[in-house]
Amino acid sequence: MVERLVESCERHGRPLVGTCSALRAFDLLELNAETARESVAAQLAEAGLLPDEARALASEWVTAGDFLLTPHDEQAFDFVLGNPPYIRLENVPADRNAAYRQVCPTMRGRSDVFTGFIEMGLRLLRPDGALGFIVADRWMRNQYGAALRSFVAEQFSVEAVVEMHDVDAFEEEVSAYPAVTVIRRRAQGCPLVASTTQAFGEVQADRLKTWASKPRAMPLALESVHASRLPGWFSGRESWPSAAPEQLGVLADLERRFPPLADPTTGTRVGIGPATEADDVFLTRDASIVEPDRLLQIVMAKDLAGGRIAWAGTYLVNPWDDDGLVDIEQWPAFRAHLARHGDRVKSRHTAAKAPFALVEDDRPDDSGLARNSQARPSRNEGIGTPGLDEGQYYPHPNLYYVTSTEWDLEVLGGLMLSEVANLFVGAYCVKMRGGTYRFQAQYLRRIRVPLPGSLKASERRQLAMAFGRRDVEAATAVAARIYGVDASRLATSTRTEVA
Secondary structure, eight states, rough: OOHHHHHHHHHHHHOOOOOOTTEEEESSSSHHHHHHHHHHHHHHHHHTHHHHHHHHHHHHHHSSGGGSSSOOTTTTEEEEEEOOOOBBBGGOOOHHHHHHHOOOOTOSSBBBBBHHHHHHHHEEEEEEEEEEEEEEEEGTTTTHHHHHHEEEEHHOEEEEEEEESSSSSSSSSSOOEEEEEEESSOOOOOOOOEEEEETOHHHHHHHHHHTTOTTOOOOOEOOOOEEEEEEEEEOSSSSOOSOOHHHHHHHHHHHHHOBSSSSSSTTTEEEEOOOOHHHHHEEETTTTTTTTEEEEEEOOOGGGGGGGEEEOOOOEEEEEEEEEOOOOGGGHHHHHHHTTTTTHTTSSSSGGGOTTOOOOOOOOOOOOOOEEEEEEEEEEESSSSOEEESSEEEEEEEEEEEEEEOHHHHHHHHHHHHHHHHHHHHSSEEOGHHHHHHHOOOHHTBOOOOOOOGGGHHHHHHHHHHHHHOOHHHHHHHHHHHTTTOOGGOOOSOOOOOO
16 A cells, blocks of 8 residues: 555655555554554655654554544545454454444344454445455355345445465465455446466466456456456345356346246245154154144155155154144044153243144145145255155155246256256355255245246246256256356256265
8 A cells, every 4th residue: 555655646746745644554453553664664765755754654654453443534535455353253352342343233143353344444435445355255155244245235336356265365374265355335337256276376366467457358267267257246135156257147147137936926935844843753654653634744855866756654743734733632642642752842942832833834734835846955965956746745854845836846847957056056055065065945045047937838848858857967958048048157066866
């Protein structure tokens, strides 16, 4: 920043001694601030200032203090640059923790201090001003970053995200998952996204900078870095995707052109099986322990192999009927079964509201939730292979299901079998060690689909045939034509079957 300021003063014929309000720099520790002052003073002396002038200006610029708790004039700065600290808020003393949360409303839940630095830095920007931080990118996807993502989406433009997870970005080796992130106070434009490898260094950084100076350049593909420009950014407080730059471009385009899977316009819902909190009581393979009308066939993850359900004989002991919880006095065998497990049943969290209840939102009913459902594994490498249930089974909690009043589910199954669906889940979900996807229903809901009525009869037929054969390649080819994308840009991960 000092180098840039010196160059600017020389270019415009302004004296350096008159720039006391041009810079503000903060460090919490006086020792670090003094080291910075000495470095700045030396640079100013090289630029021609007298030693006393250089030290006075450096002292004016560099402050020992808490950046978050220091009063600032909002919208007063052209640039905010830094490498903010990575400190979990639970490791901050309680009084300071509370003070941080008060001045930085986006610091929610089990947040990290750097989210406050991003928020405060953005508040200081003038119109068209830019914030550039090297910071861990987990706030873009984790729950605690939701408020900050919403704040950015409402008032700012994401200009660039250069992911540097495998690069030695710091003087000391740290596992910080850093990204150089640039955000500007203006309407959202076409951001640059880049993903680097261990081979990325100063020479490659210069090549990236040269490429970035040409807004209409074709995507950059080097051993050290891949980079693209997106047609826009991702809105709202929901997690931002993580994928190769060219795939992010596909996602951004599809999200602009198509509605999400779980949407009133598609008549589609994504759900998860009932949480019993006592599977040893409510799941059984003994059909004689309660009355037959109190049993539902339940499909487990292990029953879904190759996208086809092979029921292994597990039942759900069902405490519901059309009117709510059943009257156990009318079901002697069911009452005796619950009595044998009384303490186990009553110890569940849901028992505080209803002693024998399953989670009410997941109660079996006649609304079609157990019919024509696309069952999915809750964890898998890739999206897995969807299986079609004709209404015979109810799903276990480790399966997600999709129901629709508008779609022919074999046609929808073809779309969800394709790499388009896999791209969405892979970009939004949390990856476990080894690349395994940690599934949540929210990731399935973000898959984009066309309106059911917009497909040609031939397209519907081809998707249903691909689903019937569980042919990923054929489903992807048809889906790519429907979505208007290049199928070669979709592949994200290896698919595996449910164990």
